[in-house]
Amino acid sequence: MKVFVIGTGVVGSLIARELSKYDIELHIVEKKPDVAWGVTKANSAILHAGYDDPPESVRAKFCSKGNYLYNKISKELDIEVKRIGSYVVAFTEEEINTLEKLQKQGEINGVPDLEIIERKELLSREPNLNPDVLAALWAPTAGITEPWEVAIAAIENSVENGATLHLGEEVIGIEVKNGKVKRLITNKAEYEADVIINAAGLFADEIAKMADSEPVFEIFPRKGEYILLDKKLGNLVNSVIFPTPTKKSKGILVLPTADGGLLVGPNAQDLPPDKKHDLTTTKEGLEEVKKGATNLVPNIDFWYAVKTFSGLRPETKEKDFIVGKTSVWGFVNAAGMRSPGLTAAPAVAEYLVEEVLIEELGISLNKKKDFNPFRKRIPHIDETSVEVWDELVRENPKYGELVCFCNKVSEAQIVEAIKRGARTLDGVKFRTRAGFGRCQSGFCSLKIIEILSRELGVSMEEIKMNSENSWIMNGKVRV
């Protein structure tokens, strides 16, 4: 059985990892040069509790279950999950009514321990909240993670368990014969295929068209802009702070990041389907983000902003996930994965393999006896005790040579990231956090380029920021 997963976002990666538990020939195809550079690279990184999705939606079916499954996968894949909880805050009586509705909806969706907290208690827990707040819906199971790390870890573990990863290879066609998947065609090769899983994020509609499959759907990007602030502000809030949601989005929020910074955003701007590459930020958009965030937490000092960026939600007309089999046998969608796609991904992965492939399509899959569920992360010396760091240095003195001072990342971590597949500055950044901090790699990028150049045996000019044309240097000033 030859199975292909298209896409190495958090959804495709976790599906691939689920499939790597079985005795099949598994291929993962990704058009970008590295893992998790699509929607998964830029979002709010929240593991939503699951009260926000209408009970009849596909989102609700997978959100709270996915949230729960992160307990297991975070241990197996050694990824950061901080269960810091979330508050939806209300400033009016009408908003309090919405909190009550959300609480009931959450209970129907199976979300545990939801509670409405009164103003006094709320301000004692979150003293920097706007004092005009009246109440909040507290969801203790909400958390934060690093979505790209989830995907990187799941791909590493899939490959460890026998999957073949094809990076920089774009799917350009799908051949169907007698109503069944026959061949997958990329810009580099053609492969016989029995099953193709479409987890292509913003481009999943284009992949579905290649298979001429039903349901037919269109994905349009909904942009969300963010401001990332320095670690100095990381303790301004202890949990994820949401405003009361509107019909369009969950609103502009304030939250700590997994590595100790503060993130505010996103706004929501619908773009036409041909704007799937538009990751620009605008002055107006960022002003909107500032206004929304300071409405929740008035004393955010934006002088400490270290980066602005945007992400694109893969939105559909139905505002819901499109998950399951299609009119073409063997062609399966994990599409329209807008928020809470990160949270839902582990549950979607389990469902597609156990329910769709095995039960609905009747594919007989045998579990591998030697499946290894475990993967170890590259140590974050920033988060270890001095004693553990000392042990690491004794094993490898390069753990003692700091390269990124903002996030305390050593040369040994960068070399390990390169061993695990980093080929660019972003490849190193998203595997080690080097360059994520205050200086945004202003001080460490040259040293990282030197290490990449040395380890890969290429000239420094060849090292890119991320994509093929993202040149950093164009030659030597002095010979």
Ligand SMILES: Cc1cc2nc3c(=O)[nH]c(=O)nc-3n(C[C@H](O)[C@H](O)[C@H](O)COP(=O)(O)OP(=O)(O)OC[C@H]3O[C@@H](n4cnc5c(N)ncnc54)[C@H](O)[C@@H]3O)c2cc1C
């Ligand atoms: C602003 C914003 C905020 C969000 N906040 C949250 C949140 O807090 N919590 C939450 O749960 N969810 C959140 N989400 C949603 C979450 O980020 C997504 O659901 C998730 O990242 C989608 O992952 P994916 O794997 O489906 O897509 P992607 O990460 O986009 O992966 C798809 C991959 O397919 C590849 N690909 C595309 N076409 C081809 C092709 N032809 N050939 C080969 N490869 C191809 C792409 O390069 C890409 O790497 C947010 C999203 C956004 C944009």
